[in-house]
Amino acid sequence: MSETSKLLEKWLKAEEFIIVGKSIDRVDAIDKVTGKAKFMEDYTIPGMLYAKIVMSNEAHAKIRMINLEHALKIPGVVRIITAKDIPGENQAGYALPDQPLLAEGKVRYHGEPIAIIVAENPEAAVIAASELNIEYDPLPTLLDPLESMNRRDILIHEETGSNIAFTTKVRRGDVSKGFQKSDVIVENEYKTQHQEHLYLETEGALAIPEIGGTYTVMSCAQYPHLAQAITARILGLPTNKIRIIQPYIGGGFGGKDDTGPLVAAQAALASHLTGKPVLLIYSREESFRIHCKREQSIIRYKSGATANGILTAIDVKIIMDAGAYANRGPFILWRATMHASGPYYVENAKVDGYCVYTNKVYQGSFRGFGNPDIQFAVESQMDEIAKELGLDPLDVRLKNILKPGMTTMTGQLLDESVGVGKALMMLAEKADWRKKRKMYENEKGRYRKGIGLACGWHGISTSRGVPDWSNAIVKVSKDGGVEVYTGITEIGQGTPTTAHVQIVSEILGIPLEYITIHFGTTDAPDTGATHASRGASIGAIGVLIAAAKVRERLATLASEILQCNPEELKFENGKIYSKNDPEKSLKWKDLVNEAFNRGVELSSTGYFYLPKGKFDHEIGQGYAYPAYSYIINIAEVEVDMETGIVKVTRMWPAIASGRIINPKAVEGQIEGAIAQGIGLALMEKVEFDNKGAIINPNLTDYIVPTAMDMPKVEKPIFVEDLFRYGPFGAKGVGEMALIPTPAAIANAVAHAIGKRIFELPLTPEKVYFKIMEGRICQK
Amino acid sequence: MALFYQIPKLNYHKPKNLNEALKLLKELGDAKPIAGGTDLMVDMKIGRVKTRNLIDISDLREIRKIEFHKDSIIIGAAVTLQEIINNERIRREIPILVEAAENLGSWQIRNVATIGGNICNASPAADMAPPLLILNSKLKLSSINGDRVIPLEKFFKGPRQTELMVDELLTEIIVPRESCNAGMKFIKIGRRRAHTLSIVAVAVAVRTMEDKIEYVRIALNSIAPTPIRAYKTEEELIGSRVNEVEGKVKKLIEEIKPISDVRSSAEYRREMAVKITIDALKMSIENWRCKEK
């Protein structure tokens, strides 16, 4: 076993903790509530220029001409940048190299960036952007993925020969045999919608030319090293010329994982071509129109089960609207495909996925990453099976739930860390599920209660054999101060300001004030992105290992000084002492000083490469993810049968995501995810007109839940099903509670009104007409 | 600094008193009064309103007052919605205004948004319009040449179009005391539980005598180009028995013209207009009975 693996295992097996598992306040809390914390807009530089994006007003068109002359004459305008000015490669695609930074030759969605205006003041940039003359030759547009996937006469990317960007598949057993064995078959079509991230702070970047032909880009990206790589590619420079740093970020949710790096590249491009610092911040409307959205999905789902509720087969077809560019679409589809069984055992499975180009704003990362869509289908199916069989939906789930030692639908053995069954039982008990489920069945009045249950699971790390690693630098100064460099970002979730400081504090036994985390920067080694719920799990392994290496060295030194065995040493409260003889003790600061005097290195990296297996695309079987986090939500709703208005009254969450490093931080993530899930379930939807333009790109028309829409969220149940590679066994939390929220609410609504709606969001209107369906028309 | 949009250069005037404001309005010719600015600033940002002169009327003492007279209650146009909510006498004597105000926007908005601005903006979705309509409110429109008083029903001409002349200011909203003597209810359906524009809202005022409706006022928003009184439905209801209201309110469908938009389909608006009118009627009747006791 390597040194790093040994260190991981040592701390995984730790039995006592000083600060891990405690609800400490995040170290940025005071600054944030007092308004001291600085965000992009708070940074200005003398002589800085302002950039503004010119967006396409066509969804699919050839760009015949861009006439700069008039706009360049507007006083204050310094430069107008188009694709042909890009010194490097005009390529910003993620999964596939299909996406330009600035449209070249043609536009593929309404809102696509075409040019960057750079001006001495924002007013000039705004005027020039509205007056830039662009002439188009419109092409026929494809907005419906179902149509687009069957058309070859209109191609959104000509070079591909098809509008299907990517396909996925899983095959296990024999589904037709599975259906033959079943006593009941349930088959339905589910639809989910485009959702907007709606971060409080829109995208932005500030690019500053520095000495030696380098650039510092203050960026809002969720992955500084990706922002660096894309910026370098656009500028035609090696990555070492680009340094990414970040201020506090006002929310990311995945949108800034995808669009953040592009905005960094746009600002850097403007800075490179003008030689001046450039600030680029998207307005709310620009943010709406330009950046990726949660994908729209159409899911056809057929399940078979025996009379006592055991799943015998599933046959699933997933069609996702990729929008104009592949971006993360293939990965989102892949994730949805691999999670298509839900956290259940099923012997026969057939899943096919299609990621389809259309002329709409492209899809992208959004908390849950394809999983809320598919779990909405899975968990609705579970309830429908229960209904057909006259069983309690809880029992149908318990009969099929994954347990340690079982294999997933892709044939992967789950040898550890499967706490979902336990969490489900505990949660049902806590919510008094069986009693409420029966009681609400008999509601007769105008306001009817319902209770619904949904499970979710979420693969940890990147999929298949796609490399994933962690890293960080820890360095200790002579006075005992500790600095950590990590690429993990602070986007409101608080990972660097809770979990990371706690990990370092725990391992080195020092107070929080001794520790500073430098986050979101390429000054740190590549740490991977702050996405996929990995900041405090995979993303923090590096922090743990780097700190643990320093501790080992200090322990050896201390044992020499104190004349004892390093294994009997405790590091606590800035002191190092022998647990057998507490008299033998040293102050942290003195020990550090000794290390400097005696030549012991107190800086370290924490590289760790995650061991993985392989997935065989031909046979649709294999290794999908190193482990899964699990989540269960029980939702209670009250439906006004006369208006269709759904009020979510209570939510009970349970999570099995390994070690909980900071319970309060996790509760915050759960509550936030539930709020966003309620938005997806009940009200949020990006609407397009028949030309592909978003018709609600503002806060008047696009609505998200308010504090008044939030239910009472009960304290979560934690099942700490440790994951062998997680720091102290942590698996990841950030996305989890969103995943089953739409399904739990939809199930509760179906329970309350006695009918199911298969399409999100469950607006008052949709619920009302569903209730009225079949009733005599009174008009 | 406006980073994201451009508002053409304009002159900002802050008159010291009403008279000065009216003079300016006359002299400048193309000026726009600004009260809370919660509608106007948005309109200027999106370019729906273009003006070279703004006259700030938010601090004019003469129109930021609430007076209780023998026959009427006078609410100055520049009174903010939060001031209405906080006014104990309004809460006691015209609770329906408080109900409507509490449902409008958010606390931050209500702290600056004025009742006059809500009416003068003449949005089809104006939430203060239905309660003021059922209260038979009158508006005092003032110019440097004098005042005129018109009923609120006559004020709305279309979406964002009113009876106001360019040199006129809405100065007072006059609520006749006798209109307050009724059972009332305001109901609004929105897309979420707070901070939402209406899909449809209704205000109802009722008096009954021996289980028969002897006085009724119904007004709605978001189902026509302007907020409207439902005259035909009112007529239908007069004299009918309390237990017959449900059937009679069906008449409403004939006098509303809802459209489909981002917030709702026309069909849903139509059905909800009827439902909440029935609900509001029943609750108003209940409120009237309590009041009579």
Ligand SMILES: Cc1cc2nc3c(=O)[nH]c(=O)nc-3n(C[C@H](O)[C@H](O)[C@H](O)COP(=O)(O)OP(=O)(O)OC[C@H]3O[C@@H](n4cnc5c(N)ncnc54)[C@H](O)[C@@H]3O)c2cc1C
């Ligand atoms: C976030 C948000 C939420 C909102 N929610 C709601 C809601 O739920 N329901 C709702 O009805 N509205 C809502 N509004 C709209 C708005 O807040 C209200 O209509 C408000 O009452 C307008 O008042 P104001 O003082 O801000 O008007 P202003 O914006 O100052 O003025 C509006 C218009 O009226 C004119 N005007 C103002 N006062 C006078 C006067 N005394 N004489 C002549 N003309 C005048 C102005 O010139 C302008 O044309 C919302 C607005 C925002 C920004």
